[in-house]
Amino acid sequence: MPHDDAKELQEASLVGRILSLEAALMLMGIISLIYGLLNGATINIFWGVVIIPGVFVLHKVRKKDWKAHWETLEREAEERRKREQHKP
Numbered sequence: 001m002p003h004d005d006a007k008e009l010q011e012a013s014l015v016g017r018i019l020s021l022e023a024a025l026m027l028m029g030i031i032s033l034i035y036g037l038l039n040g041a042t043i044n045i046f047w048g049v050v051i052i053p054g055v056f057v058l059h060k061v062r063k064k065d066w067k068a069h070w071e072t073l074e075r076e077a078e079e080r081r082k083r084e085q086h087k088p
Helices: 005-039 042-086
Strands: none
Touching: 005 042
């Protein structure tokens, strides 16, 4: 199987953006929760409690979706290579 540096870079860049987005959301949830607990702000506690588990759900869904997406692309590329090899 040939090594594709461009694809690997694209995947790494995408994963980096996703992880930084998730990290920012997690940080926002933790800060909101701590602020709410320290100041007795119910709405901040609520958002902290909603955001923190939401980040874990988001991570799981995205991981599953992207894995399926890359598998589909690999399958299509393999089929394309096979068709090109069999052309006269």
